Amino acid sequence: MWQHVPRADDGRVTEIITGLYMSPLEFLVLLGAVALVVARWLPHAVRPRVTIAAGAVCVLSAIALSVMGVRWQMLPVLAGAALALPFAVAPLVRRRTGRPAWRARWWLALPGSLACVGLIATGPVAAWAFPVPVFPEPSGRFAVGTRVMQWTDPNRPETATADPHDRRTVVVQLWYPARKSPAGTQRARYLGRTEDEARTVSDALARAAGLPGFLVDGVPRAHTHAVFNASVADGEARFPLVLFSPGSGGVRTQNTAWAEELASNGYVVAALDHPYDSAAVVLDDGRTIRTTLSSTGDRDKDDKLAADATAVRAGDLSFVLTQLGRLDRGEIAGPLTGRLDTGRVAVTGHSMGGAAALQAARQDDRFAAVIDIDGYPHGPNSPSLDRPTLALTQTITSETDPRYIPRLTDVLKLNSATSYRLTIPGAAHLSFTDAPLYLPPVPSIVGSLGRTKSPRVAAAATLAFLDSTLRHKPGDPAGALPAYGDLSVYRPGNSR
Structure with a gap:
């Protein structure tokens, strides 16, 4: 569910996903971070496009958050994305330079992927536990x-x-x-x-x-x-x-x-x-x-x-x-x-x-x-x-x-x-x-x-x-x- 709540000093409003108590920008970072981890497990044909799109979303959203002010709840999400990014991008770089792409075997990659997902998941849990409060709409006529x-x-x-x-x-x-x-x-x-x-x-x-x-x-x-x-x-x-x-x-x-x-x-x-x-x-x-x-x-x-x-x-x-x-x-x-x-x-x-x-x-x-x-x-x-x-x-x-x-x-x-x-x-x-x-x-x-x-x-x-x-x-x-x-x-x- 989405709910409008007033935000900072310019009087504009932003939207909060009330189930997770995260702003759309924070939610974008979360989706990008998850996509970076998942990209390694996707079919070869779609993996590069997903990696590039997820990386771009993460980087641009992280820059925007740093300008607006990063809540501590988002730090685990950014850390998980930072850990996953080199492993997701390295095969693309090797392919562009003409070197053969290297991909770790699944039993080596799985623990790292699970660790990144666990780290990323800490973010929305923390945002839910310690949210920006959303005040109930007053019910009266005034x-x-x-x-x-x-x-x-x-x-x-x-x-x-x-x-x-x-x-x-x-x-x-x-x-x-x-x-x-x-x-x-x-x-x-x-x-x-x-x-x-x-x-x-x-x-x-x-x-x-x-x-x-x-x-x-x-x-x-x-x-x-x-x-x-x-x-x-x-x-x-x-x-x-x-x-x-x-x-x-x-x-x-x-x-x-x-x-x-x-x-x-x-x-x-x-x-x-x-x-x-x-x-x-x-x-x-x-x-x-x-x-x-x-x-x-x-x-x-x-x-x-x-x-x-x-x-x-x-x-x-x-x-x-x-x-x-x-x-x-x-x-x-x-x-x-x-x-x-x-x-x-x-x-x-x-x-x-x-x-x-x-x-x-x-x-x-x-x-x-x-x-x-x-x-x-x-x-x-x-x-x-x-x-x-x-x-x-x-x-x-x-x-x-x-x-x-x-x-x-x-x-x-x-x-x-x-x-x-x-x-x-x-x-x-x-x-x-x-x-x-x-x-x-x-x-x-x-x-x-x-x-x-x-x-x-x-x-x-x-x-x-x-x-x-x-x-x-x-x-x-x-x-x-x-x-x-x-x-x-x-x-x-x-x-x-």
């Missing part, structure tokens, strides 16, 4: 725009630095309903505003996961469906807000597929980078702030660190909501002035971000609904929640922290509004992020839902809950959510 903003809170000191004059700064990315852009419009790069920012963030995420950066070198090459600074959708409708906090060490863009799906359905998503917590935050002045958080190995100390970080994140979420209100009133310049419905706001987050969402809702009455996406509830349980809450969880296994579900259940049962816990079969912790789009489809890492189904299921469940709680569409979430997993409902005074 196109999607995006923009990045940086705000500093003059009332909060930055506790992660020793400078008493340093104030808390956050970077926020908005995804919003937009007008449809003309064909060929450049789409937003994944993970950053520029290629340098995307690579900085990608390398930081890889290091945080204990992976060498080159393994995910396809990630900063990806483009999404949103358009930077696109015009807001026509009309005068005000859009509900969804604030999002990423996981510990996570970044604002880690749930881009989810955010684009919500924006295409008429929501404005505001996702935060939390400096000194997120893996890497690139500021407007070019500085990069990297995470200073790390596990101590002591559960009690780590719990205390997580609770402290959650409190800072909760403050960030409230501050950003205040800034969005100013943006809506025109006190901050931007295309969304007069289009944000700050009376209909949900606070959400993944992992530690989910814990931050719970804390922010306890402290700030402006949040009308809460979604905790597979987040252990760090911090105090008081005051109790008093607004609709959805907790999305991975499939519970013997490897799951035994404290997680009891702690989460306590939080939901104490809620004075109806709460819902939806456990999604086949989901792992990273299933709720973009990770399934670019990491190997290993169930223990990214779950077993598949590359595109994972973000779709999380977004569909989110929309079912938000449409009911923020838009007050007819129907109880308890009727819609079971389509996506195993639902538990906790009603005040009648929990189950």
Whole structure:
């Protein structure tokens, strides 16, 4: 199957063979390399033509790839072609010089051919395991725009630095309903505003996961469906807000597929980078702030660190909501002035971000609904929640922290509004992020839902809950959510 995805900085599009996650040019190199190996086993009459054609395809495609940038996944393919080329071309050269052609016996040639084929086959396997992510097409009626903003809170000191004059700064990315852009419009790069920012963030995420950066070198090459600074959708409708906090060490863009799906359905998503917590935050002045958080190995100390970080994140979420209100009133310049419905706001987050969402809702009455996406509830349980809450969880296994579900259940049962816990079969912790789009489809890492189904299921469940709680569409979430997993409902005074 072929799929159009935006490529580099000129705004054009290229095609990806989604089964192998290779571009047509990479696929040509692969076919040429295989043809070079196979040529030795073809009948004498066709062997020269196949060899010349395959060699030309390999050489020209390799030159083009070197200009555009060779992914590491293609190196085994090029190496296999380089090993096969001399043996394929030598008989032709000998024949042209009048010397008798020499051809190794089959039992001598077979091991070499198999070795070359094995080396070449490593390329598409690696491209499939670590692809350039292809983002699912948003299903809503709106196109999607995006923009990045940086705000500093003059009332909060930055506790992660020793400078008493340093104030808390956050970077926020908005995804919003937009007008449809003309064909060929450049789409937003994944993970950053520029290629340098995307690579900085990608390398930081890889290091945080204990992976060498080159393994995910396809990630900063990806483009999404949103358009930077696109015009807001026509009309005068005000859009509900969804604030999002990423996981510990996570970044604002880690749930881009989810955010684009919500924006295409008429929501404005505001996702935060939390400096000194997120893996890497690139500021407007070019500085990069990297995470200073790390596990101590002591559960009690780590719990205390997580609770402290959650409190800072909760403050960030409230501050950003205040800034969005100013943006809506025109006190901050931007295309969304007069289009944000700050009376209909949900606070959400993944992992530690989910814990931050719970804390922010306890402290700030402006949040009308809460979604905790597979987040252990760090911090105090008081005051109790008093607004609709959805907790999305991975499939519970013997490897799951035994404290997680009891702690989460306590939080939901104490809620004075109806709460819902939806456990999604086949989901792992990273299933709720973009990770399934670019990491190997290993169930223990990214779950077993598949590359595109994972973000779709999380977004569909989110929309079912938000449409009911923020838009007050007819129907109880308890009727819609079971389509996506195993639902538990906790009603005040009648929990189950």
